[in-house]
Amino acid sequence: MTTPLNTLDYEPLAYDLVRYRDVGLDDQIWQVIAEAISGGDLDTFRRQLDEGDLMLIATFARRRIVKARREANGEFLHQAFRAYALAGSIGEAELNVWIKGALLTAQDIGTNVEELFDSFAEIAPEPSVDNLRVVIDALERLEHLAQCHLVATETSYGPGLLNIIVQRDAVPGFSISAMSAPGKVSAFQVAFDNASRVASVAAQLADAFDELEHHDTTEIRHDQLVATSFDVVTGGSFLPARACVSFHVNVLNGPSFSVILADVTPPKPATPRVTSPKWPTNWSNKRPWPWVTWWPS
C-alpha cells in the first residue's frame, strides 16, 4: 500500500528556496495531508510512507516556512507543523534547522508559538512532541536565523532562505570557540555574510542560464570556493569568502557544468608586495592571484 503522496513530485526548481516561486503542488500536498489527518488512522498512514513521501513532506514544510516569512502569514506555519507531525519522526537536522527557523519566523511575524506546538502535539507521536517541547523551551536562546544555519536572502524573487552548510572536520588553527568537546569531531559553520549580494547575483546568473535553450538549472545552494581550483597557496582546502553559493546547469546537448559564485573581498595589505591590489579585469583561474600572499593562512 502507498499513500496518495506517492504519485506527487516537485519540479527541480521547487527545491530552490532562494528563487522561491509558488507552485500548485503545495496546495495539492496540503489537501492530502489535511485529509489524512481528518481521516484519523494516522498510524496506518505513517506505515505507508516511504522515503520519497517523507522527503516530499519535508520539502512541503520548508516551502511553507518560506511562504510564511514572505507573506507574514502564520497559517502556513501551522500547515508546516501539521505536515511534520503527520510524518511522525523528525530528524535532528530538520529539527535544528527548519523547525527552529520556523519558530523564529513565528516570533518575527507574530504567530503564537504555543498554538503551533498544540497544532503539532495533537497528532504527532509522543517522542516527537517531547523533542519539540525541548526546542520551544530553549527558544529564548535563539535570537537569529544564523543559529539555525539559515540565512534570509533577498532576490528579484523576494525573500528566501538559504541553508548554510556545516562542516564536520578537524580544522587546525580554527577559533577554539567553534571547537566541540575533546574527543569529538569539531564542527564549524561556513561563513555567509548576509550583506553580500551573492544570492541576488546568483539568482540572476541562474535565470540567465535557464533562458538558454536546452539549459536547466538546479536550486541555489550554499557552497565554498575550493582552493585547488585556483593557482594559489592557502593554509586550508577552501579560500576565504564573505559568501559563496553554487548551482548546476544541466545541458541537453552538451557538457553540464556547475557554477560557483563567491564574494571574495580581498583583505587590505599591510605592506603591499605587488604594484596593484586591484582585481584584474582579465583575471582567469590560470593565473596566480596578485594578492595571494595576503590571504590568511
Add this chain to the structure above:
Amino acid sequence: MADELVEQAAVAVGDLVALLTVVPDFDEFFGEFGDDEEIDETEADEVDDEIDDDPLALYLERVRAILDAANN
C-alpha cells in the same frame, strides 16, 4: 591539478568571482573503453577532433555582463 582533470573557467569582476566547472564524464575517464579493447587510432583521432576543448567559452561573456551589472 584540477585543471588537468576538468574544464574550468573563471570570471572576476570587482569582488565577485564566478567559477564554471564542467561536470566530468566518468564513463569517458574509466568505463567507455575497457583495457582490453583496442581502439582504432583513426577513430580515436576523429573523437578527439569532435571534443570541444573549451566548452565553457560561450558562457563567459554572459556571466561577465551579469557581474558587471551587479558592480555598477
